[in-house]
Amino acid sequence: LVDGVPVAQAATEALQKAFPAAGIVLAGEEVIGSQIGQDLQRDAFWSILLALAGMLIYITVRFEFGFALGAIVALAHDVLITLGIFTLLDRQVSLTAVACLLTILGYSVNDTIVIFDRIREDMKLDQRTPFRALCNLSINQTLSRTLLTSFTTLLATGSLFLFGGGAINDFALCMIIGLVAGVYSTVFIATPVMLAWYKGRRPGLAAAK
Known part of the structure; x- marks a missing residue:
């Protein structure tokens, strides 16, 4: 008053x-009172958790659990890094930020699945190369695609960040952070975690699916 x-x-x-x-x-x-704020936080938490659970189930069915585990760890990395930097920059974690986080999850898991799909295709074509070397080859084959698509998206979100205001500016900043974190996790976290799960052995989808 x-x-x-x-x-x-x-x-x-x-x-x-x-x-x-x-x-x-x-x-x-x-x-918006304190109770409504708590409700929004709870709903945001559950929306992200349900999104991760749905992706875990889908990738497990589409590939194997080891692949799904690598993807989920990478996605959790993206969310935590984005939230951490967003908070350090003293930005409000609003519903706009939650929408951005869900967008980042979808974008990042798409890049990860592209790499996993290439790994699966290479496994069908090459039964002799060690699994670790085969994964490295698949990442190199898709690296240019990952970098180029992320760069073009960064151009669009960069424009929104520079010329947008209010909630749009927050959304764009959140997207920029998430995109950079997503590129890193897609290349350097998802596949290594999957490799650690299999511990040097090949998954059982080489001749199937």
């Missing part, structure tokens, strides 16, 4: 007095 008057109303009246010809009106007003 400002002198007993709600802040939104007081601000509107001040602007109306300063710019009488502008026709300024109060279009709407929302008050």
Whole structure:
């Protein structure tokens, strides 16, 4: 309150007095209490958790659990890095940020599946090369695609960050952080975690699927 008057109303009246010809009106007003804030945090947590669980199930069915584990660890890395840097920059973790995190999850898992699919194809074509070397070859084969698609997306989000305002600016910043983290995790985390799970042996999908 400002002198007993709600802040939104007081601000509107001040602007109306300063710019009488502008026709300024109060279009709407929302008050978010602590309980609603807690509800939003809970819903955000469950939405991200359910997204990760759904991806875990899908990749397990489509590939194997070892592949799914590598992808989920990489996605968790993306979320934590993005949230950490976003918080360090003193940005508010709002519903816009949650929407951005879900977007990053979808974008990053797509890149990871592209690499995993190439690994599976190379396994069908080459039964002799050690699995670790085969994974490294598959990553190199898809590296240019990963970098180019991420770079073009960064150009778009960079424009939004520079010229957008308010929530758009926050969304763009969150996307930029997530894209960079996603490129790193796709190449350097997902496959190594999967390799650690199999511990030098080849998964059983080489001749199937």
